[in-house]
Amino acid sequence: MPTKSELPLADKARLIWLLDFLRADLSQKAMPPGALLDWRNQVFANLHESSLATVTAPDDPDLAALKPAYADERDPTVALARDLLTRVQFELLEGVKSLEQSGSWQPFGITPGSGPLWSWERRSDGQIVKAYCGKWSTITLATASDLLLANWSQLRRCAYSKCRALFLPKENREIYHDRKCSANKRWSDFSPKRDHQREKERRILKTGPGRGRRRKQR
Numbered sequence: 001m002p003t004k005s006e007l008p009l010a011d012k013a014r015l016i017w018l019l020d021f022l023r024a025d026l027s028q029k030a031m032p033p034g035a036l037l038d039w040r041n042q043v044f045a046n047l048h049e050s051s052l053a054t055v056t057a058p059d060d061p062d063l064a065a066l067k068p069a070y071a072d073e074r075d076p077t078v079a080l081a082r083d084l085l086t087r088v089q090f091e092l093l094e095g096v097k098s099l100e101q102s103g104s105w106q107p108f109g110i111t112p113g114s115g116p117l118w119s120w121e122r123r124s125d126g127q128i129v130k131a132y133c134g135k136w137s138t139i140t141l142a143t144a145s146d147l148l149l150a151n152w153s154q155l156r157r158c159a160y161s162k163c164r165a166l167f168l169p170k171e172n173r174e175i176y177h178d179r180k181c182s183a184n185k186r187w188s189d190f191s192p193k194r195d196h197q198r199e200k201e202r203r204i205l206k207t208g209p210g211r212g213r214r215r216k217q218r
């Protein structure tokens with residue numbers, strides 16, 4: 001059995017992929033179609049395959065977003081894929097936030113029948129896994145939340161207040177999710193600070209510098 005701090009490599013790689021996905025800006029402005037389709041195609045290997053999750057809803061409208069597509073914004077599948085991934089990412093981020101704030105997360109609400117079905121299945125390597133089946137977004141949400149929550153105690157939020165991204169620290173002393181956030185935090189701590197309130201007061205009282213020559217009082 002792996003200890004708490006030693007995830008099996010495959011699971012660790014999958015978790016790192018998932019955290020990268022949760023931090024990714026999926027908007028059209030930030031993510032070109034080719035990169036978006038890569039994220040979509042990687043979901044199977046990182047979330048479904050190792051947990052034997054299967055899509056079993058032939059009428060699932062999201063299946064249209066999974067068709068082969070050209071890495072071109074004009075291909076309608078690209079827009080569908082962007083919408084699908086954005087929805088899944090949003091639900092996961094909201095779920096994590098809810099768990100942090102209220103200690104509870106119901107990924108599939110409380111309506112009976114909205115969650116996935118599952119069974120115990122033996123994988124080819126002999127490991128028994130909980131295998132979900134249902135709609136694509138359902139099995140993705142289920143497998144992703146399992147992966148996150150199995151490693152919950154090791155996850156951290158980036159200490160840079162403008163980021164707060166979820167990440168897996170490589171070392172215990174790591175408090176920023178990347179070097180950019182660490183540099184930004186240092187910059188915001190040491191850069192000269194302007195006190196806008198004080199500057200405003202001084203402007204009103206005309207006691208501050210940079211107001212030009214004061215008019216002579218008559």
Ligand SMILES: [Zn+2]
Pocket residue numbers: 158159160163164165176177178181
């Ligand atoms: Zn950060």
